[in-house]
Amino acid sequence: MTDASWKLIDKWKNKPQGQVWRVRDARGRSGFFKFAYPEQWYNAGPLVGNEWIATALAEKLHLPCASVEITELTDGPHCLHGIVSLPRQGVHLFSWNRAPEQIRTNPPHYLRDFDHLLDVIAFDVWLTNIDRGSGKNIILYRDHAMYNWYLIDHAYCAYGCDRKWQPAKWTELYWKQVWQFYHIPRGWLQFIKPERLLRAAQKIAALPERSIAELIATVPDPLYSQSIKDQVTTMLLTRKQELGEILTTWIHYQGTKESRV
Ligand SMILES: Nc1ncnc2c1ncn2[C@@H]1O[C@H](COP(=O)(O)OP(=O)(O)OP(=O)(O)O)[C@@H](O)[C@H]1O
Ligand SMILES: [Mg+2]
Known part of the structure; x- marks a missing residue:
């Protein structure tokens, strides 16, 4: 890399x-x-x-x-x-929030593997990513009759920055109440299948602890200090076990879950 x-x-x-x-x-x-x-x-x-x-x-x-x-x-x-x-070369790229109205209102029809894109919710919640709701960080491009997608901008994932932890430390309830820190792009809620989302959480929970710890240990110097590596390792290993419960609470939550932008 x-x-x-x-x-x-x-x-x-x-x-x-x-x-x-x-x-x-x-x-x-x-x-x-x-x-x-x-x-x-x-x-x-x-x-x-x-x-x-x-x-x-x-x-x-x-x-x-x-x-x-x-x-x-x-x-x-x-x-x-x-x-x-x-960026993917040789194609016209645009972000989810700039996508034509018909794509945003009927993504299963236009996007290849839209169900898999919804799995990103489990991923973001695991990594406490606070930056997906606007749709700016999902890139689309046309591929024959359908549109493909990929994710960008994970600056606020994992450790994030000190500002991110101002509302609460990662160990506090705030980060288990998804609606407090994360919104899904507008229009997505109607397409969420709870069983599928919980399966995505199970896949994350099933990742071997050792492989995650080893991966974090190999973040090249000086991108993460040892104390940041330790914090991120504990945080991700703890949250992956709690993810099913965190998402179940979110699925049943009746308040606002979608971004307003
Ligand atoms: N791989 C990529 N493919 C397409 N566009 C990209 C890619 N990486 C970055 N960009 C473009 O660059 C912009 C800035 O990158 P990024 O989102 O990572 O940084 P940012 O500091 O969050 O900026 P912004 O506030 O614009 O989102 C993105 O919004 C997107 O338009
Ligand atoms: Mg961005």
Whole structure:
């Protein structure tokens, strides 16, 4: 996952939670280089490590994600450590929230494997991802008569950032009450099949503990410090056992579960 040949095209986004620069490599591939300056820690946390571990875990669950490459980019005197998210090349890409109305109102008809996309709810809840509801982080593209999808932007998964834990520490009830921190994209609720969602939770629960611990241990230095690795390991191993119960509570919850945007 490491490659040092990326060159800056433009400094596209500069936000409290990190930078996104457009980059290109010698092979002509384009990418989105994400990183944060040390002074952005409160809002950004170890975003590169979060992206890396979430992508690796999604792979284990066969959830299509953008490929990512850890890289260093030189900007004047600075050597920046970040991650490049690779867009699918040669196709027109758009995010779920920008999809035509007919796709958003009848996704099973237009999207390949929409049921599997709904499994992302179990994944996000496991990783306490607070950033899916807007639909910006689900990318679609046309493939013959249907649309394919893949996931991007896992900066707020797992450790996230210190700001994420302001409402409550990961051990508190707040993070078991999904509606407090997570909304599904607008329009999805009618398509959720509880048995399927609970099966997705079971698949996560069935991931061998050792394989998760080993994966977290291999997050490259210095993306996660040892104490962050320890916290993320305990958190993910604990939450995977509780996931069925957490999702059952959410399924029965009668309040707002969909994003309003
Ligand atoms: N692999 C990818 N495929 C398609 N688009 C991508 C990919 N990676 C990043 N992008 C685009 O770059 C934008 C910014 O990337 P990302 O979401 O990871 O960062 P962000 O800091 O959350 O920015 P934003 O607030 O725009 O979401 C995305 O919203 C998307 O438009
Ligand atoms: Mg984003």
